[in-house]
Amino acid sequence: MSKFFEKLSEMELNCSDSSAVNIIGEIYDNEIKLIEREIFLATSMGNRYKFSDCNSLLSLRRDMINRRISAYPKDILPYLKDFNESLRKALKELYDNAHQIWKTIKNDKSFCGDMELTAKCFFRYDYPEHHPIQDEDRQKLWKAICDFEWNPIYKDGVSLFPLTFPSDENVSFESFIGMDCPSGTWHVGIDRELTKDMNIINALYNLYEHTNFAITDFIYVRRFETEINIEVRKKI
Numbered sequence: 001m002s003k004f005f006e007k008l009s010e011m012e013l014n015c016s017d018s019s020a021v022n023i024i025g026e027i028y029d030n031e032i033k034l035i036e037r038e039i040f041l042a043t044s045m046g047n048r049y050k051f052s053d054c055n056s057l058l059s060l061r062r063d064m065i066n067r068r069i070s071a072y073p074k075d076i077l078p079y080l081k082d083f084n085e086s087l088r089k090a091l092k093e094l095y096d097n098a099h100q101i102w103k104t105i106k107n108d109k110s111f112c113g114d115m116e117l118t119a120k121c122f123f124r125y126d127y128p129e130h131h132p133i134q135d136e137d138r139q140k141l142w143k144a145i146c147d148f149e150w151n152p153i154y155k156d157g158v159s160l161f162p163l164t165f166p167s168d169e170n171v172s173f174e175s176f177i178g179m180d181c182p183s184g185t186w187h188v189g190i191d192r193e194l195t196k197d198m199n200i201i202n203a204l205y206n207l208y209e210h211t212n213f214a215i216t217d218f219i220y221v222r223r224f225e226t227e228i229n230i231e232v233r234k235k236i
Contacts, residue, residue: 023075024132024216027068035061036141043144054150058212065214066189073190079219080190084204088177090224091159091203094121095173098228102165105230114233117165120157121203122146124223131220142217151212157227160202178202188215 039057069076098119105111127142148155156162160178163171174180178201186205188195207213 023069023072027065027216028133032061032064035064036137039144040137040140043140054144054147055152055212058145058150062212062214065216066208069215070189073194076215076219077190077194080188080195080204080215081198083219083221084198084200086222087158087203087224088201090121090226091177091201092173094119094226094228095163095176097226098163098165099169101228101230102169106166111232115166116231116233117163118229118231119163119165120227121159122154122157122225122227123218123221124225126223128218128220128222130222131216145213145217153206153211154213158203158207158224160206178205 035057039054039061042054042057098117102117105115105117123146125143125146127139131138144150146154159176163176168176172180178186179199181202186200186202188200188204188208207218208215
């Protein structure tokens with residue numbers, strides 16, 4: 001690992017600002033591919049590879065991609081807007097389903113003991129079908145990026161925090177997605193002037209700021225899945 005990072009640190013990390021037909025293709029150059037080859041190597045080694053090193057690989061890849069894509073804010077803005085809206089809809093579905101289930105079970109006497117419901121939202125396991133890069137190895141990379149060991153913050157899903165009942169029973173949806181905060185609270189590294197009317201939700205901020213996903217990993221995602229768990233604790 002140390003030799004790999006020494007080699008990478010000697011490379012030219014500046015992305016060309018020349019007009020490119022395919023912005024994503026320009027960003028994903030040999031430097032990014034070198035990191036991804038190391039990620040593929042790590043996935044093939046299993047437990048012989050330290051998860052702290054895996055985390056470092058993903059965060060390095062994320063930082064390089066995000067730094068480069070920031071030079072093309074107007075190019076990715078439409079995808080960012082669409083993703084923000086898709087994410088909002090997915091979380092609204094999660095929120096409604098969680099409340100409906102909790103309403104059904106909280107007074108059900110067949111559940112003996114203290115109950116807790118936890119609701120989380122995740123990306124679908126399948127690699128995003130709308131992503132510009134559709135190489136054969138993308139599903140393998142997507143699996144690594146979505147791995148909780150590699151990407152530990154993602155263990156709680158895409159949202160800033162999972163829904164937990166009964167403690168969040170009275171939390172409004174607007175509060176859950178951070179829309180009760182002052183305008184501009186949630187920033188994702190793009191010119192604030194361009195995104196000022198976008199109503200960025202806190203889950204998008206969480207993905208950009210806290211997880212190991214690069215912005216180009218998730219802005220093409222349009223399919224999600226939910227996980228709702230019910231835990232019953234009782235004394236025996």
